[in-house]
Amino acid sequence: MIRPTGIINFAVGEWGMVGAFGGFLLLSKFEWPYPVGMVAILAFMLIVGWATERVAVRPLVEKGAPLLAPILALLGMLVVFRESISLAFGPDPHQVPEPLGFEHQKTWMIAVTLGVFAAAWLFFEKTLWGKSFEAVSLNRKAAALVGINLSRVTAVSFAGGAGVAGLAGLLIAPNTSAHYLMGVPLAIQGFTALVIGGVGRVEGALLGGLLVAFAEQLTVRYAPIPSGYAQGVPLLVLMLFLLVRPSGLLRARA
Amino acid sequence: MRAIAGWLAAAVVLSAVAFFLSSYHNDVYRKLLLWVALALSYNFLFGISGQVAFSHFAFYGIGAYAVVIFLFQLGMPLPLAMLLAIAVCALIALAVAIPSTRLEGFYLALATLALAQLFIVVLNEGGTITGGTGGIVAYRLPAIFGVHISGPWYTAVIVMLVLATYAVLWRLDRSWFGRACRAVRDNPEAAAAMGVNVARTKVIAFTLTSVLAGIAGMVYAFVDNTVNPPIFGLENAFLLLFMVIIGGAGRHAGAVVGAVLLYLLPFVLSPLIGHHHALVFGVLMVAAILVQPRGLIGIYDALRHPRG
Numbered sequence: 001m002i003r004p005t006g007i008i009n010f011a012v013g014e015w016g017m018v019g020a021f022g023g024f025l026l027l028s029k030f031e032w033p034y035p036v037g038m039v040a041i042l043a044f045m046l047i048v049g050w051a052t053e054r055v056a057v058r059p060l061v062e063k064g065a066p067l068l069a070p071i072l073a074l075l076g077m078l079v080v081f082r083e084s085i086s087l088a089f090g091p092d093p094h095q096v097p098e099p100l101g102f103e104h105q106k107t108w109m110i111a112v113t114l115g116v117f118a119a120a121w122l123f124f125e126k127t128l129w130g131k132s133f134e135a136v137s138l139n140r141k142a143a144a145l146v147g148i149n150l151s152r153v154t155a156v157s158f159a160g161g162a163g164v165a166g167l168a169g170l171l172i173a174p175n176t177s178a179h180y181l182m183g184v185p186l187a188i189q190g191f192t193a194l195v196i197g198g199v200g201r202v203e204g205a206l207l208g209g210l211l212v213a214f215a216e217q218l219t220v221r222y223a224p225i226p227s228g229y230a231q232g233v234p235l236l237v238l239m240l241f242l243l244v245r246p247s248g249l250l251r252a253r254a
Numbered sequence: 255m256r257a258i259a260g261w262l263a264a265a266v267v268l269s270a271v272a273f274f275l276s277s278y279h280n281d282v283y284r285k286l287l288l289w290v291a292l293a294l295s296y297n298f299l300f301g302i303s304g305q306v307a308f309s310h311f312a313f314y315g316i317g318a319y320a321v322v323i324f325l326f327q328l329g330m331p332l333p334l335a336m337l338l339a340i341a342v343c344a345l346i347a348l349a350v351a352i353p354s355t356r357l358e359g360f361y362l363a364l365a366t367l368a369l370a371q372l373f374i375v376v377l378n379e380g381g382t383i384t385g386g387t388g389g390i391v392a393y394r395l396p397a398i399f400g401v402h403i404s405g406p407w408y409t410a411v412i413v414m415l416v417l418a419t420y421a422v423l424w425r426l427d428r429s430w431f432g433r434a435c436r437a438v439r440d441n442p443e444a445a446a447a448m449g450v451n452v453a454r455t456k457v458i459a460f461t462l463t464s465v466l467a468g469i470a471g472m473v474y475a476f477v478d479n480t481v482n483p484p485i486f487g488l489e490n491a492f493l494l495l496f497m498v499i500i501g502g503a504g505r506h507a508g509a510v511v512g513a514v515l516l517y518l519l520p521f522v523l524s525p526l527i528g529h530h531h532a533l534v535f536g537v538l539m540v541a542a543i544l545v546q547p548r549g550l551i552g553i554y555d556a557l558r559h560p561r562g
Contacts, residue, residue: 059544068306071360072499073543079492079536087530184488188371191364232375235368242365243353 012165013187014081019045019166020173020182021085041170042163049162052077053155061151078184109171116164133157165190192238212237265410265417272409284409284477286517288470291416293497293513294506295466298423300495301503302432303459304439308491309350309366312373313464315486317343317471319377319384322481326393327383336472343468344461351460355453370491377483389482408476415473419466424506426462435459436504489532496539502549511550 019041026037056073124133132148143150169186193208212234268287272280296310320342324335350369354362377384384390395403403411426432434455437445442452475481493516501512520531546552 056540056544068304069543069547071363072306072495073540075492075495076536076539076543079496079532080540083530083533083536087533188367192368195361195364232372232379235372235375238368239365239372242357242361242368 012161012190013182013184014078015045015048015162015165016169016172016186017085017179017182018048018081019169021089022166023170023173024089038167038170041166045162045166046159048166049159050155052162053158057154057158058151061154112167112171116167120164129156188238189234192234195238195241261417261421265413268413268416269406269410272406272413275406277405280406280409281477282521284412286514287409287412287416288474288477289494289497289513289517290510291412291419291470292467292494293501293509294416294419294423295463295470296494297498297501297503297506297509298427298435299459299463300498301505301509302427302439303435303456303463305456305460306360306363306495307366307460308363308488308495309369310464310467311486311488311491311494312366312370313343313347313467314471314474315373315377315481316346317468318475318481318486319390319471320468321472322390322393322475323383325396326390332396332398339472340465340468343465347461347464348457351457351464354460355456367488370488374483374487377486385482387483389480389485391480391482394479395476412473412477415470419470420506422466427506431455431458493535496535498549500535500538500542500549502551505549505551508549508551515550 022041022044023037026040052074056077057070060069060073123129124131132143133153143153169182172186189212193212195208272283275283292310292314299305299307299310317339320339321335324330324338325332328335330338350366354365357365377389378387380386395408434445434450437448437450438452438455445455446452497512497516498509499512500516501510502508516535519534523531523534542549548555
């Protein structure tokens with residue numbers, strides 16, 4: 001969920017939801033083997049992300065609309081995604097299977113997350129493509145001047161973001177089951193992790209995610225408050241971070 | 255003098271409508287008026303001051319819950335409860351606004367989104383004070399000077415609320431403050447160079463519109479005589495944003511058109527597509543931003559003053 005484009009995407013949680021429903025459709029209903037289903041979902045999500053960018057972002061960027069316009073358009077897309085899913089699958093939650101059985105689900109989630117993290121880190125730190133993403137996030141004009149294709153970077157980042165978000169949705173779907181309202185809480189958790197860790201750093205997202213999860217679990221276990229309030233802890237942390245240190249724990253490299 | 259006559263006429267006509275409606279249609283009409291009031295104040299915050307905040311609907315809820323809690327859980331008299339509810343809204347708004355002025359567009363949206371979600375968590379977990387997930391039910395508006403206001407007369411109170419909201423915002427928009435808000439929205443650096451205190455302008459706009467939302471919430475509390483967490487959920491915060499954008503951000507008439515259209519659309523659409531009107535809203539929203547960023551009111555302007 002890293003946005004070198006400066007456009008923060010409210011639809012990211014809905015991508016996760018689409019991924020989860022993809023899991024339900026392919027794995028539960030059609031009973032495809034897990035690896036095939038996973039690759040199919042990943043490919044589908046890449047297309048969804050690319051299409052989202054085409055429809056809701058590129059026309060606005062080309063028109064020179066203010067930066068806020070695509071963000072709001074994506075908010076509209078959020079509702080479109082969610083309602084399409086609820087129209088197609090109905091409002092009831094659906095079961096998504098675990099690949100390795102219930103007891104290994106956590107291991108599997110950690111493994112895939114680490115895999116995605118490693119891939120993202122390698123991509124951003126070690127490849128020319130990744131460097132060009134960082135250049136765009138630091139200074140769009142200068143990046144365009146040295147010959148980076150801005151609209152291609154934007155398109156790839158949306159496709160990649162949707163791919164990762166779809167995988168995330170697929171991963172947590174066995175625990176939470178696929179539901180058409182799952183997107184917004186997912187997005188808020190993601191944003192919280194991102195803001196705490198530091199926007200625009202791959203390590204930041206991982207660190208932030210871990211911190212949020214720990215904070216929530218520790219308050220459930222040790223803090224003298226009812227467990228329902230624990231849902232509020234990440235939100236409170238998010239607000240505090242935004243107000244006190246919006247750049248996050250790890251600063252983007254200058 | 256003519257202006258006052260105009261306001262009075264509007265008040266009389268809008269209130270008189272209520273006396274010709276059945277009790278079901280009265281209920282629809284009241285909620286329509288409340289949405290118009292909310293859209294007007296949200297338009298000032300989002301359209302005129304350029305702050306993307308998702309907390310507006312939460313303040314509506316804070317106002318509603320606050321007045322009910324002060325009245326019935328703490329047994330206060332109505333005027334005191336109303337004043338305290340307004341004070342609560344103002345304090346929370348200030349607490350959010352003052353640090354938030356350092357945040358730009360998207361981060362403000364996130365902080366206020368977190369606030370709105372936090373509000374729902376507090377409502378659900380508030381135990382006997384907020385009534386938990388069931389909310390607070392079975393109360394009624396106390397008598398004012400021995401009179402129980404109910405039926406169409408209460409609709410008249412809501413008409414007063416809408417007109418008062420509009421009057422305040424209209425006056426503000428025409429004053430130096432409205433111009434300062436627009437200047438801060440369009441170019442904060444230039445506004446600061448012209449001697450506008452950017453941070454203070456933002457804080458005042460946020461607090462004022464949030465308090466207006468809170469007052470609308472206080473009035474809402476006695477429409478259904480029940481307050482519960484789902485009413486004040488995030489869905490409606492999005493709906494409010496859609497209303498203002500589809501109607502035309504930055505224009506009072508746009509806010510009114512958007513609120514009326516999006517509130518009444520589900521009644522027309524539900525026989526056709528059931529509960530999936532939100533899909534239509536989403537498509538309209540994306541279409542509005544892509545094709546006509548100034549909303550329906552922009553289309554109206556273009557028809558009235560064709561170019562060339």
